[in-house]
Amino acid sequence: MYLSTTEAAVLPATLGTGRRPVAAAPTPGRRRIWPLLGPAFVAAVAYVDPGNFATNFSGGAGFGYTLLWVIVAANLMAMLIQSLTAKLGLATGRDLATLCRERFPRPVTRGLWLQAEAVAVATDLAEIVGGAVALNLLFGVPLAIGGLITAVVAFVLLAAQSRGHRPFERVITGLLLVVGLGFAYTLVGAGVDVGGVADGMVPSFAGADSVVLATGILGATVMPHVIYVHSALTPGRYGDVVTAGRTAQGRGRLLRAQRLDVLLAMGLAGLVNAAMLVIAAQLFTGGTDADSLEGIHAGLGDRLGSGAALAFALALLASGFASSSVGTHAGQVVMAGFLRRHIPVLARRLLTLAPALAVLVLGGDPTTALVWSQVVLSFGIPFALVPLLLLTSNRDVMGGWVNRRTTTLAGAVVAALIIGLNAHLLLGLAL
Numbered sequence: 001m002y003l004s005t006t007e008a009a010v011l012p013a014t015l016g017t018g019r020r021p022v023a024a025a026p027t028p029g030r031r032r033i034w035p036l037l038g039p040a041f042v043a044a045v046a047y048v049d050p051g052n053f054a055t056n057f058s059g060g061a062g063f064g065y066t067l068l069w070v071i072v073a074a075n076l077m078a079m080l081i082q083s084l085t086a087k088l089g090l091a092t093g094r095d096l097a098t099l100c101r102e103r104f105p106r107p108v109t110r111g112l113w114l115q116a117e118a119v120a121v122a123t124d125l126a127e128i129v130g131g132a133v134a135l136n137l138l139f140g141v142p143l144a145i146g147g148l149i150t151a152v153v154a155f156v157l158l159a160a161q162s163r164g165h166r167p168f169e170r171v172i173t174g175l176l177l178v179v180g181l182g183f184a185y186t187l188v189g190a191g192v193d194v195g196g197v198a199d200g201m202v203p204s205f206a207g208a209d210s211v212v213l214a215t216g217i218l219g220a221t222v223m224p225h226v227i228y229v230h231s232a233l234t235p236g237r238y239g240d241v242v243t244a245g246r247t248a249q250g251r252g253r254l255l256r257a258q259r260l261d262v263l264l265a266m267g268l269a270g271l272v273n274a275a276m277l278v279i280a281a282q283l284f285t286g287g288t289d290a291d292s293l294e295g296i297h298a299g300l301g302d303r304l305g306s307g308a309a310l311a312f313a314l315a316l317l318a319s320g321f322a323s324s325s326v327g328t329h330a331g332q333v334v335m336a337g338f339l340r341r342h343i344p345v346l347a348r349r350l351l352t353l354a355p356a357l358a359v360l361v362l363g364g365d366p367t368t369a370l371v372w373s374q375v376v377l378s379f380g381i382p383f384a385l386v387p388l389l390l391l392t393s394n395r396d397v398m399g400g401w402v403n404r405r406t407t408t409l410a411g412a413v414v415a416a417l418i419i420g421l422n423a424h425l426l427l428g429l430a431l
Helices: 037-046 051-064 069-091 096-103 106-139 143-163 165-190 193-198 208-221 224-239 248-283 291-306 307-338 346-362 364-393 395-400 405-430
Strands: none
Touching: 037 069, 037 165, 037 224, 037 248, 037 307, 051 106, 051 248, 051 291, 051 307, 051 364, 069 096, 069 193, 069 208, 069 224, 069 248, 069 364, 069 395, 096 143, 096 224, 096 307, 096 364, 106 143, 106 224, 106 291, 106 307, 106 346, 106 364, 143 165, 143 208, 143 307, 143 346, 165 248, 165 307, 165 405, 193 208, 193 248, 193 364, 208 248, 208 405, 224 307, 224 364, 248 291, 291 307, 291 364, 307 346, 346 364, 364 395, 364 405
């Protein structure tokens, strides 16, 4: 697919809101669609963060292939949600948090901000702990020191944004590929039970513990903070290439590019998550090795050799570094959008970093902390998803980009399923 110069005009910063459009740079010659790709790959890193390692391996080791359908369903939900939030940024030129502040009552906005900050703490816990464990496995670095190193690396990676979106996207995509290649290598050695895969695609649970893990898998896969950050990545990313257009043809071209971006990025993340569970089901079912990330590392070394153990540790390290930098960026987007305030990134990072460092310093079980952090994230999804659906289905906000009724209905079904699963978990824990 190609984009011609006649289609490059202006990008409305607030299409459908009555504000004046922002001029976009002209597009010289014909461009392939691949330069438009990138924002979804930044978001996709959060879908394979260290929390996914903990929940997916625990799910595979504890229940075999039973929860494979949860990963597939969560990934399909993620594709829909990330497509909607990317479209919101394209249509309005603003991010979800900013639009919530502009469109919703102040008490609602404050409540959304508070839960978003709670989600940021849970996200940081997973990313910092994962990076610290990886550094410990690879180099013997003490966990607390490893947590600080992971936080510093996140700042360094985020600094790539000062040179434009492309360098940051390339670094994050490269780290995502490291994670994918690491598990592709391990999966070849572990093998796949085709019958088990078929059985795992049938929705079912195996007791209350499997529901907890299913909720954790959902929270680890559909990450609330990247619902906010993806909407902030698309306006500038697409606006410097081609107009978002008031015409149906212009909108269609951008939407196809955006959907391809999401399909490729989230598809890769989904395959990585499925590979984790399959490897655990093949190698660790019924055992206790997968009770911790350290146990998984050692178990892979015992069963498949040192190469598989090294691949796991490197994938975990790449995941921790990349997802931590994306999480830091998401925190900036949330703070600026909801409160219209900027505080020093270091000060804000120290606040969200404190719980993760406390877990590492006090000797808490990192894997258990990771699993429960993902459960917390699952409870945060509706607080981002419901406003997203309300905004993208509002013609005053979206103009010609407004959702079709079937799209809004599909999003409402996803929100209902997530809320229902969370409610089921709460009832199970209470009883």
